[in-house]
Amino acid sequence: MTELSAAGSADTLRWSEEIQDITAGDLVTALSYGTPAGGAIAIPVSPLGLVDPEAGTIGVTTSLAFNGKLRNILRDPRVAMAYHTRDHGFATADGFVLVQGAADVPLKPSPKALEALQPRLTRFLGPMPTGRFWDWALGDYLDTRVVIDIDVKRVASWPDTHGAGDLTVSGAAWPKPPAPQSAPAKGSGPRLDTGKLHRQMAKLPHQLLAYRGADGHPVVLPVRVIGHDESGLHLDIPAGLLEQGGRRAGLTAHSFGPQAVGLANRICTGWLEVSEAGDTAVYAPHTAAGFAAPAVKSIQLFANGMFAKRLWRKAEREGTLAQLAELKAAAHRSA
Structure with a gap:
């Protein structure tokens, strides 16, 4: 992959045509953000090719009804986006691309922005009924x-989507590995059936690990769940990218079809333990959530609509937007 360039202003990155191809063309990526406990989580999203190389920004769209992730991002705007698969998208360049930055969360829909999204929605997700x-x-x-x-x-x-090869970094220098974290008060071992979770994740081709880097930005890496026992899920990890010790981490597996129809995912929080040699890792899952949508666009859209409707009504009853506004104001005061 062509090395990136930091040409232009001191504060704005300029990236290669290959990176632009990937960020503008991938259908599904993984958005990662921190958790209050000091870990990170990665969720599959469809960013609709939202990238502005001149401004040095990328973007992602979400509904205010799905406000759980917004709470975490407002508490800590350091986020990451992992462009990890070319499946069913428009990008042609190879490579695993991790973009880290600071997120700005608006709390009111913009009619102008929504209108500008329409051609992107149609291109990536197909016409809406x-x-x-x-x-x-x-x-x-x-x-x-x-x-x-x-x-x-x-x-x-990295040169391929499996994280192999030499790491190329542009912008802020890649930080030193984060120090190991203290084990959770309730214990670091598995709290879920690792055999069942292994079977569920093994069916899903895209598997990712997320943790908080030394500078606070999430790091997302491609991994493979290769086994399990009473200690947790055994992971195949990219060589040289994880240091020994334990830390809170998120583990995500997902799949999707054309136009992001037929989504399926399992999203976990838990504890990661890396061996002294750094060549093996065991993940102890503490929580897990996910779903599998039928590969019928109308059914998937209807389910999304009903879920958003229920969550939006709940947000209105509970004053969620006011709570989010306070979180945003508190973040600005502490910045």
Whole structure:
């Protein structure tokens, strides 16, 4: 992969055509953010090719109805986006690309931004159904969307999507490995059935590990779940990218079809333990969530719409937007 360049202003990165191809063309990526306990989590998203090389930003869109991740990002805006698969997208360049930066979360949908999203939605996800029923079904899913801009601080890339080969970094220097963390008060061992979780994850081709780097930005790496026992899930990890010791981490496995239909994922939080030699890793899952959607676009859209409608009504009852606004104001005061 062509090495990136930091040409231009001192604060704005300029990246190669290969990186631009990937960030503008991948259909599904993984957005990672920190957790209050000091770990990180990675969730599959469709960023719709939101990237502005002139401004040095990438973006992702989400509904305010799905406000759980927004709480965490507002508490700590340091996030990362992992471009880890070319499946069903438009990018042609090879490589695993990790973009780290600071997220700006708007708390009010912008009609102008939503209008600008329409051609991107159609290109990546296909035409949306229309009519009175679909206007009602998808209203809270589409009309409450915001675009999160991420001011890029660092771009790291590997020559292939498995994380093999030499690491290339542009922008801020790659930090030293984070120090091991103290074990959770409730213990670091598995709290879930590792055999069942292994079977679920083994069916999903894209598997990622997320943890908090030494500078606070999440690090996302491609891994493989290769076994399990009473100690946890055994991971095949990229050579030289994880230091020994334990830390809180997120483990995600997912799959998807054309236009991101037929989504399936398992998203875990837990404890990662890396051997002294750094060549083996065991992941003890503490929580897990996920779903498998049928490979029928209309059913998936209807389910998304109903889920967003329920969550949006709940947010209105509980004053969630006011709570998010306070989180944002508190973050600005402490900055």
